[in-house]
Amino acid sequence: EAGVAQSPRYKIIEKRQSVAFWCNPISGHATLYWYQQILGQGPKLLIQFQNNGVVDDSQLPKDRFSAERLKGVDSTLKIQPAKLEDSAVYLCASSLARGQTEAFFGQGTRLTVV
Amino acid sequence: DAKTTQPPSMDCAEGRAANLPCNHSTISGNEYVYWYRQIHSQGPQYIIHGLKNNETNEMASLIITEDRKSSTLILPHATLRDTAVYYCISLKGGSQGNLIFGKGTKLSVKP
Numbered sequence: 475e476a477g478v479a480q481s482p483r484y485k486i487i488e489k490r491q492s493v494a495f496w497c498n499p500i501s502g503h504a505t506l507y508w509y510q511q512i513l514g515q516g517p518k519l520l521i522q523f524q525n526n527g528v529v530d531d532s533q534l535p536k537d538r539f540s541a542e543r544l545k546g547v548d549s550t551l552k553i554q555p556a557k558l559e560d561s562a563v564y565l566c567a568s569s570l571a572r573g574q575t576e577a578f579f580g581q582g583t584r585l586t587v588v
Numbered sequence: 589d590a591k592t593t594q595p596p597s598m599d600c601a602e603g604r605a606a607n608l609p610c611n612h613s614t615i616s617g618n619e620y621v622y623w624y625r626q627i628h629s630q631g632p633q634y635i636i637h638g639l640k641n642n643e644t645n646e647m648a649s650l651i652i653t654e655d656r657k658s659s660t661l662i663l664p665h666a667t668l669r670d671t672a673v674y675y676c677i678s679l680k681g682g683s684q685g686n687l688i689f690g691k692g693t694k695l696s697v698k699p
Binding site for chain 1: 629630631632633634637673675686687688689690691692
């Protein structure tokens, strides 16, 4: 089966610019997650969707980060405006259902803010 | 969810068993132990999980102590491709699946 697809793989932007990441989860997976992974650390959950509804966005910096999953399939994560400390790998993951905790991760998007 | 503690790094000779420990002394009765690994430049990959019984699959074995305060992930015949960061995570059953990753153990398999 196809895995979680993310694009782009790499992105370099200047601070104060905006950027968007795209994720296509595994077909049929109702739950979708976005994680941020700063170099040398484990991934940190930013937001979790169940179908097209937000389940948990408690760690999402809402003043600059936003995410949507309009039709309950693909998702986009946006940063506007970007800061230097947003440099990280942004990982998307999906799982079959809520409480189904075998999550499948994409390869991530490496963002560098200069 | 209970906090887990892992050594920051370990080495293992190729072909030998790799035994990765994890302490989760505050784990509660309904919390599972999950293991993921992250190979360089890839996303994390699920390995195995268990509640109180030992578990085995095609990738690894998970040994959980009787008091459930610690566990060991065993890769029976480590290969160079097993070089990765291994994360031990405790998670309540039936939860929303919010995996909380620590820094994990960097396993280096050497020829």
